[in-house]
Amino acid sequence: MMKISKQEIEQHMERFEEVCRNSGMKLTHQRMEIFREVAQTGDHPDAEKVFQGVRQRMPTVSMDTVYRTLWLLKDLALITTLGSSRERTRFDANLKNHHHFVCVRCGLTRDFYSDEFNELKLPNSLKAFGRVETTQVKIKGVCLKCNAKGKKPS
Ligand SMILES: [Zn+2]
Numbered sequence: 001m002m003k004i005s006k007q008e009i010e011q012h013m014e015r016f017e018e019v020c021r022n023s024g025m026k027l028t029h030q031r032m033e034i035f036r037e038v039a040q041t042g043d044h045p046d047a048e049k050v051f052q053g054v055r056q057r058m059p060t061v062s063m064d065t066v067y068r069t070l071w072l073l074k075d076l077a078l079i080t081t082l083g084s085s086r087e088r089t090r091f092d093a094n095l096k097n098h099h100h101f102v103c104v105r106c107g108l109t110r111d112f113y114s115d116e117f118n119e120l121k122l123p124n125s126l127k128a129f130g131r132v133e134t135t136q137v138k139i140k141g142v143c144l145k146c147n148a149k150g151k152k153p154s
């Protein structure tokens with residue numbers, strides 16, 4: 001699990017409460033816990049993982065509620081999603097401009113920051129598609145854990 005500072009989680013929770021107030025969405029305990037789960041793991045969990053985590057604290061929560069809440073949070077721009085439609089959607093509470101390292105074996109996804117990548121010089125050919133808003137770089141590789149596993153004789 002990635003280390004997310006207490007302060008960072010608090011900032012996320014403040015944003016959550018503010019957006020609830022402004023959007024008129026009812027701030028329920030369940031919704032708060034589901035958001036907190038995405039914010040505090042920093043692991044870009046999919047809906048199933050969020051469900052497993054939240055269920056430890058709220059045994060009555062249903063997968064359906066978790067699923068609907070995640071997409072609601074996404075509609076409110078409290079979290080973002082990643083992954084193509086063929087992969088399982090993962091949820092991300094980090095709204096700062098950041099990039100991802102993705103393990104091609106286990107799907108581990110980590111955030112990293114790079115001013116250089118934020119300001120990448122983009123090819124002119126992109127103009128044919130539309131206007132660029134942000135640049136997000138995805139680095140694919142094999143994580144340390146999978147790499148270590150691969151070295152062991154089987
Ligand atoms: Zn891996």
Ligand SMILES: [Zn+2]
Nearest residue numbers: 092094110111
């Ligand atoms: Zn991320």
